[in-house]
Amino acid sequence: MTDGNVVVALDVGGTGMKCALVRPDGTVAHAERHPTDAERGPAAVVDTILSVAGALAGKAHAAGLAPIGAGVVVPGVVDEARGRAVWSANVGFRDIPLRDLVSARLGLPAALGHDVRAGGLAEARLGAGRDARHVLFVAIGTGIAAAHVVDGSAAVGAHGAAGEIGHILVRPDGPRCGCGRPGCLEAVASASAVARRYAELAGRAESTDEPQQADGATQAHGPQPADGADGASVGVPVPGATMVTAAEVADRAAAGESLAGRVWREAVEALADGLATGQALFDVETVVLGGGLAQAGDLLLDPLRVALRERLTFHREPRLVPATLGDEAGCLGAALLALDQLETR
Amino acid sequence: MTDGNVVVALDVGGTGMKCALVRPDGTVAHAERHPTDAERGPAAVVDTILSVAGALAGKAHAAGLAPIGAGVVVPGVVDEARGRAVWSANVGFRDIPLRDLVSARLGLPAALGHDVRAGGLAEARLGAGRDARHVLFVAIGTGIAAAHVVDGSAAVGAHGAAGEIGHILVRPDGPRCGCGRPGCLEAVASASAVARRYAELAGRAESTDEPQQADGATQAHGPQPADGADGASVGVPVPGATMVTAAEVADRAAAGESLAGRVWREAVEALADGLATGQALFDVETVVLGGGLAQAGDLLLDPLRVALRERLTFHREPRLVPATLGDEAGCLGAALLALDQLETR
Incomplete structure (x- = not known):
């Protein structure tokens, strides 16, 4: 039976x-x-x-x-x-x-x-983590959240709120997060943040004819423009530009579009900072990326592995793999x- | 027997x-x-x-x-x-x-x-954590490191390297850390970082007669001066200024010295960012602060509690207590x- x-x-x-x-x-x-x-x-x-x-x-x-x-x-x-x-x-x-x-x-x-x-x-x-004893699962969609799983058991925390990797600080001068704080990982690198940032920059490029600053695209670690402090209210998105999803931003970046490349690079750099923080605290064998943004596959994983490696000076680099259970x-x-x-x- | x-x-x-x-x-x-x-x-x-x-x-x-x-x-x-x-x-x-x-x-x-x-x-x-099931111990001395203890067992990590809270990013444009990366918590808020920063600013104030920028003292979240990218090599510390320890910086700040107040505030803000990241990921009941810097007692704990509370928008605030075992x-x-x-x- x-x-x-x-x-x-x-x-x-x-x-x-x-x-x-x-x-x-x-x-x-x-x-x-x-x-x-x-x-x-x-x-x-x-x-x-x-x-x-x-x-x-x-x-x-x-x-x-x-x-x-x-x-x-x-x-x-x-x-x-x-x-x-x-x-x-x-x-x-x-x-x-x-x-x-x-x-x-x-x-x-x-x-x-x-x-x-x-x-x-x-x-x-x-x-995707079944061969590892120490796994960090990171779901990147509308928000970003994580689960730290050791020996098949996920950490819950004292009040049921462990794993909120979306709300760790990565850009002190970055856009304000839905939680109310500036510069959370989720406000910079979630699928919705990527789409919003692209719409914002596309709108700004459309509404002014000024050329972008030459260093803007490579300055992922540097300060954001001051008017980017509140991502929800800045920029004048052109009609249609708001409809570009994070997946499309990834595709456009891969096709060589410079604006999409900049937005994607900013998100990847912020994600790498967040994962490096996770690795410093948790020291896992495998990081499993899930959620909508992870469906970008190698367009996300390849540059993210490089950016994460740059940040891990003395820590062991975890395997970075896509989720397999959808x-x-x-x-x-x-x-x-x-x-x-x-x-x- | x-x-x-x-x-x-x-x-x-x-x-x-x-x-x-x-x-x-x-x-x-x-x-x-x-x-x-x-x-x-x-x-x-x-x-x-x-x-x-x-x-x-x-x-x-x-x-x-x-x-x-x-x-x-x-x-x-x-x-x-x-x-x-x-x-x-x-x-x-x-x-x-x-x-x-x-x-x-x-x-x-x-x-x-x-x-x-x-x-x-x-x-x-x-x-100090004996009444709690979920404890984060943070030792702040020459470096900064942590131990996440749940039900009396400390997380070790996959490679024996868990808890490196000193090497999480808090200031992307901050001073370079001993680990090689810019802006690690340890590079901004360890006892040695506080002493170094004070010596650097004291030396700069001494070697130029220019007034400090008016916004310098309140801009803890903002970008550091560009020449602060490498904390070890900037500034011209005056003789004796390098001998001011972090504990003395805390005392001078409490006594109303403006330069010490700025340095101490910067360190407290960075520590609060680091602890908020720890709380987002671990969700503990109690944070125990140890190491040399924690000997500053309420000069550290009081402003740190306030700064941490500001950062916890939806998470439960942990108890923040000094270590008791020395x-x-x-x-x-x-x-x-x-x-x-x-x-x-």
Whole structure:
């Protein structure tokens, strides 16, 4: 009968939920997706989580599988020990005892975790970091966050907030971050920061006919222009320019467009500074890059390896590899949390 | 008989060795100090370590105590799993199998560790962090290094190099660090950096009669003067000015001297940036400050708490407390490593 055991796994994001029935060996017996519809408010989202989890357990039974536990991961600040979704901007959770709600609905032991830490756990144990004992997973998308995984366990922190590599200082004179501080890594090198910076510079080039300063493109370490202090309000983006995504900036840079090259180089330099800080503190074997920006592949990894190497004067250089589990990492990590919890009971 | 059990503990530094016989409850049965005389070369230092350890075991026996193990901690890069002192600038070690050498000399199980990580371990378990599960110990002296201790165990890293908070970037346009990179925390905020910066600015004020720029004192986040890129070679320190220590800079700042106030403020701001980065990544309950600079006490802690609070927009603020074990922390940590190893055998 244990051959048919599965855990119910849900990765709840701001826009969608990735859901699966996962076997103890990490293989997926069934997968499905649902919209989160976060605009309905946190209570409605919790209802959806519970009914999707219940329906998944029902599907398991119908397929002759035995659900033995559940794992749910959410963004924001998560108190894993107490099983509470403490705070989340994009799903609206405020101190919700989600673990116990799921457990009560399913009549099964449940685990609650953090989406990026769970994704890192999955990449470290099943994905790109599976040969390493010390892994730093860095997800670069709208924001930037990390999971430090040692011996298959992700650091949670004292208040469920470890791994916020997006909010470390890299450019004291850089653009203001969504968190309120200037110069955070996320404000310079996230996918949205790259797109915003390109739009800003393209708009400025369009709205003035002045040539760019000759040293502007190579001055990635130097001060940003003073009017770049608030990235959200500067520049006059030309129509259309705002639609250029970070991936397109990477492509344009590779095609030799000088403005895109400058923006990409600035982002890569800032990421290298952030990863060098991570390596100084964590000393890992492998850094796994995930999230939207990592889909730029070698356009990101090649220059980033060079820039990181320049910064590591006495530290061992970590392997820098792309994530391999794609956007299923968080859901697989939710399953691993459920399985780990069953093991320690 | 187990009432008389002790471990032999040595903290080997660049100038001196702190040595003790420590009981399983962490109390010290006997303590002594010896010069390291590192200029004799690593082989002679190893000889001294072995003879001091042997003599300590002999003293234990003579006092009716039973030495049951040994712990040695050294600076630099330490491979704790393999028991090797991989690299150390100030003692000159290059891949020395110190654990096995000590074990063979004493006929006892031995552990090898890193001095700052061991100091952090002791502060977390016996000192200022003993009420917290998640502790970051930061030693600020000639250099700056940290130990991240969770549940009484210090993170070592994949290559024995975790915790190098002195080498995270805080001022991209700041002075060059001894490691070769510009703007490391250690290059801006270590005790030696504070003394050097004061000497540099005092020398400059002396050698020119120009008034300081009005914004110079408040521009801690802004770019440093271009000629400050290499802190070691700029300025013309006046005779005597180079003799002002970081502690004296703190005192002069407290007494209202404007130049000292500026230097101290710059260091505090940089330290706050470094600690905020640490908190973003580790999310600890308590930050314990040790090392020479921490002896400035409230002159450091009070402004540092304010500056750190400004930087933590969504993270929980850690308790910021001074170390309580003084310069015995490393030696006590060596004893804890020895005891931990005996427990896991």
